[in-house]
Amino acid sequence: MVRQVTCTAPVNIAVIKYWGKRDTSLILPTNSSLSVTLSQDDLHSRTTVGIAPEWSNESDRMWLNGTESAIATNARLVNCLKMSRAQRKALEDADSGLPRWSQWGIRIVSENNFPTAAGLASSASGYACLVYTLAQVFELPLTGADLSRNARLGSGSACRSIFGGFVGWDMGQSPTGDDSQAYQVAPETHWPDLEALILVVSDLKKGVSSTAGMQTTVETSSLAQHRFQAIVPKRMRQMEQAILAKDFDTFAEITMRDSNQFHATCLDTFPPIFYLNDTSRLIIQVVTAINCLSGRTQAAYTFDAGPNAVIYAPKAHMPYLIQLFAYFFPGSAGSGYFSDSYQCLPEGTVLGKSFPEPFQVIQQTFPVLPVDSVRRIIHTRVGPGPMMRLEPEASLLNADGLPKTKSA
Amino acid sequence: MVRQVTCTAPVNIAVIKYWGKRDTSLILPTNSSLSVTLSQDDLHSRTTVGIAPEWSNESDRMWLNGTESAIATNARLVNCLKMSRAQRKALEDADSGLPRWSQWGIRIVSENNFPTAAGLASSASGYACLVYTLAQVFELPLTGADLSRNARLGSGSACRSIFGGFVGWDMGQSPTGDDSQAYQVAPETHWPDLEALILVVSDLKKGVSSTAGMQTTVETSSLAQHRFQAIVPKRMRQMEQAILAKDFDTFAEITMRDSNQFHATCLDTFPPIFYLNDTSRLIIQVVTAINCLSGRTQAAYTFDAGPNAVIYAPKAHMPYLIQLFAYFFPGSAGSGYFSDSYQCLPEGTVLGKSFPEPFQVIQQTFPVLPVDSVRRIIHTRVGPGPMMRLEPEASLLNADGLPKTKSA
Structure with a gap:
């Protein structure tokens, strides 16, 4: 009994650069930044998130580019999972008719379609894909701005990969980070040339x-x-x-x-x-x-x-x-x-x-x-923001709840 | 009937960098700078300036590293010669007993003891040496600060090669450049380590x-x-x-x-x-x-x-x-x-x-x-500032008023 969703998310390349945090745990930047989201036809991260009640008694697990990697020691990853689960739990607390997905165990499989050897940063597309997929699997009613704040907790520049086209990241002023989020300046169709x-x-x-x-x-x-x-x-x-x-x-x-x-x-x-x-x-x-x-x-x-x-x-x-x-x-x-x-x-x-x-x-x-x-x-x-992938072959999890392909 | 003087002057390497002019013709900098004067045992420019009444009817001439080069097309060089001659003429106007050296023709021979191939800037030592030697040949009663302003007209950083040891260049405030000059922070003996x-x-x-x-x-x-x-x-x-x-x-x-x-x-x-x-x-x-x-x-x-x-x-x-x-x-x-x-x-x-x-x-x-x-x-x-070279073999001019050695 596994519920699973698969999504892809794009790489973005800044034209006004982000470099410096005023708060390193909330990942609040020292300046606003602006980027162009690139087409997922060429570069993307793909993530499948599965949740199942039978995984509730084990630790959450993750496989990244074919290799299992520890979640507990990665504070940013832990923050993203905690945040999404808390957002789900708030829904469940408000409506007792909802399934208790926040209590299920999570398995994550994520891959980039470009090799690490390409030297392209994958943390932006990777974290954007993760929080976007978690939002889908938990059916969270989040806006793009909300999602971008979730993604920011994983990697600052990931917040800009939540939107397609031309995307700003407003540094915000609040010490809580509530206003440090991305916004779309123009969609990917705006400037096809x-x-x-x-x-x-x-x-x-x-x-x-x-x-x-x-x-x-x-x-x-x-x-x-x-x-x-x-x-x-x-x-x-x-x-x-x-x-x-x-x-x-x-x-x-x-x-x-x-x-x-x-x-x-x-x-x-x-x-x-x-x-x-x-x-x-x-x-x-x-x-x-x-x-x-x-x-x-x-x-x-x-x-x-x-x-x-x-x-x-x-x-x-x-x-x-x-x-x-x-x-x-x-x-x-x-x-x-x-x-x-x-x-x-x-x-x-x-x-x-x-x-x-x-x-x-x-x-x-x-x-x-x-x-x-x-x-x-x-x-x-220039390309669009994250997308759900509904075709069955898109999933990275097999019927046993393990990665379909596993390389060293 | 040639009167001649030979001097050497050092290279300096800035530790607070000069980069930018607020006045490009007077060579007034956008910021003060500070340098260390290096020993002339290893790196120096050597310049002989000869003046003679029989050269008065020809243009002044210069040989740089063995090759004759035009003076008239080099505005900075012209400025240095004009300034030194004017300073001599002022002395002659005030004292009619003085020889009229300001009316004599000038020949300059200058060499660096380090090849251009070494990639070391020679304009600082070169212009410092030129204005220092001109001051000696014209018997100008100039202080180090005065000399540094003369050198500055040739090349900004040359003003710092007028002193040994540790040398500041005060950017000054005056639009005439009267206060944009070098000063010695400490002599070359200050910090022998x-x-x-x-x-x-x-x-x-x-x-x-x-x-x-x-x-x-x-x-x-x-x-x-x-x-x-x-x-x-x-x-x-x-x-x-x-x-x-x-x-x-x-x-x-x-x-x-x-x-x-x-x-x-x-x-x-x-x-x-x-x-x-x-x-x-x-x-x-x-x-x-x-x-x-x-x-x-x-x-x-x-x-x-x-x-x-x-x-x-x-x-x-x-x-x-x-x-x-x-x-x-x-x-x-x-x-x-x-x-x-x-x-x-x-x-x-x-x-x-x-x-x-x-x-x-x-x-x-x-x-x-x-x-x-x-x-x-x-x-x-660390080394001293410019020095007169009294030994006869120091001169770069031969008895005919031409460079002793001449290479392509």
């Missing part, structure tokens, strides 16, 4: 974890304090206006400036934190060059807490951009595993002559990078 | 020139504005106190934080400016690791507008530091051309086993860098 490329950059070095890194920034960087107070509030307003007006030039400039400023505050942290490497620098210089040379804003780069780039650009610029990056990073032009949407050139394509001379100068004057310094290019677009 | 290593880092890519880069920062970085107004004034006071107290821990921490913050404002510039590369990052991480592992501040790094590192450390830490950098950068352990002071290990020395395991972890987790990513290590110390 905007697309994204993800450049997956090789990096042997494991960077400082964002949880640890952002607190060191809050504690040691005086530039970050100035950013929180004097710069982000204005940028949030400008960015929302740019999105509503589909003004790519302004969107692009603020996106690039905010990415740079986030990494600047990492560098102003003591000891300093580096997420950009020489490959990231070259990507920035290529985008800067193409924007300068063509006399218009063709593309915008942004980097999270790692060397991978996300490039936002109008649909019409994508073929040229993909060719340009394939020229600079030939190792990226192999067969991608995102075969549905991966629109790259056949391996071995020679493009040099089709580019203006300055690009060749950039390549020649840059330190020689390993041939696989960009391992993969993913071409995707 | 403090020494320096210069790690010369290979970089194919020529960075943005500091003249162009700093103005883009002033125009586009809001973090830089905050730095100028709210951060540097306090750091200047703290740094002066640390130097006077010979408090290495405080000196080191402010030095590292200020270098990081300068590069953070470069990254916050739009489009962003990068001077640190992956090799620079590794040097920062090695210094951070050694300071953390040993539980004390062993060394401080600082980076100017390029990837080269300068490491300040107490004399006693130097042998270990040199071994550590030679371990990370084996290409640096060849025979240096600074044979007098270059204290490195013989080529091929294997040091791995003498270092704690975390250093090996750092090396293994970092991207593989070219073997010559640090090309050279120069070990030097």
Whole structure:
């Protein structure tokens, strides 16, 4: 007697960056932020939550990407489960006719459709998917704002993956976090011309974890304090206006400036934190060059807490951009595993002559990078928020209440 | 009938960085700065200035590192010559008994004892040497502060090379620049225990020139504005106190934080400016690791507008530091051309086993860098300001009024 629901949830990539908490247990940020939700056709987390009365006497269990992982030692996960169960229990207390699902045991199976090796943060899509699926399985009458606060308890940026399209996270003012929640600036249908490329950059070095890194920034960087107070509030307003007006030039400039400023505050942290490497620098210089040379804003780069780039650009610029990056990073032009949407050139394509001379100068004057310094290019677009998956094969739980596939 | 004087002047490396002008023609900075003058035994510019009545009917001439270069097209050079001649002319106007040297033609020969390939900025030592030598040849009764204002017209940081030891540059308030001048915080004899290593880092890519880069920062970085107004004034006071107290821990921490913050404002510039590369990052991480592992501040790094590192450390830490950098950068352990002071290990020395395991972890987790990513290590110390060189062989002019040596 298992009740189960399966959902998927999207990745989001911030254009106004979140970096710093004013309350580390409630995950309340030092500044508001804004992101674009990416299509789940290319990148998503999938979660099945099953509840059953016969699991009530055992601990809740979870399998993540095929491996069982302890729940009890993960405080954030415990918080998400507690919150959802308490919300269910409140319903049951108010209506004695409801089944007592809050007393049943829980099993969670969650997977990402992109490998960890892709270097893409999965905590946002993962926690958004978890709280969304818990809300469905418990039939919680929650709004998007409510869900976003639940997701925030798991991972700050997860609150923005609760909505599709263009999503703000209002930092809020309350010490309880009741007003620190996400909101949709515009839906995914608002600006269909905007697309994204993800450049997956090789990096042997494991960077400082964002949880640890952002607190060191809050504690040691005086530039970050100035950013929180004097710069982000204005940028949030400008960015929302740019999105509503589909003004790519302004969107692009603020996106690039905010990415740079986030990494600047990492560098102003003591000891300093580096997420950009020489490959990231070259990507920035290529985008800067193409924007300068063509006399218009063709593309915008942004980097999270790692060397991978996300490039936002109008649909019409994508073929040229993909060719340009394939020229600079030939190792990226192999067969991608995102075969549905991966629109790259056949391996071995020679493009040099089709580019203006300055690009060749950039390549020649840059330190020689390993041939696989960009391992993969993913071409995707703006997408919707979490979705229930009703088809029976969507479930990750088998009839025995265990994960269907289990890898090491 | 040639009157000539030869002088040498030192390089200085800032610990509170100068980056930004509020007046680009008078070279008035957006913030005060502070530097350490390095020993001329290792690094210096040498300049001979000759004046002769028979050159009065020709243009002034200059040879820089063996090549004649036009004076008229170099506005800063013209300003320095004009200023010195005007100061001489004022003396002659006040005392008709003085020789009319201000009407004589000038020939300048200047050389650095370090190759351009070393990637070390030579404009500071070069302009300091020029204005100091001009003052000697014209017998100008100038104080150090006066000389520093003359040097500032050539290159901002040159004003700090007019003094030895530890040198501040007060940004001043006057629009004429009359109060924007250098002062000695402490002489070179004050803190003999403090020494320096210069790690010369290979970089194919020529960075943005500091003249162009700093103005883009002033125009586009809001973090830089905050730095100028709210951060540097306090750091200047703290740094002066640390130097006077010979408090290495405080000196080191402010030095590292200020270098990081300068590069953070470069990254916050739009489009962003990068001077640190992956090799620079590794040097920062090695210094951070050694300071953390040993539980004390062993060394401080600082980076100017390029990837080269300068490491300040107490004399006693130097042998270990040199071994550590030679371990990370084996290409640096060849025979240096600074044979007098270059204290490195013989080529091929294997040091791995003498270092704690975390250093090996750092090396293994970092991207593989070219073997010559640090090309050279120069070990030097704090030194005096410009000096006249009286020995006849010091002159760079031959009996014909031409450079003694002339290379392409």
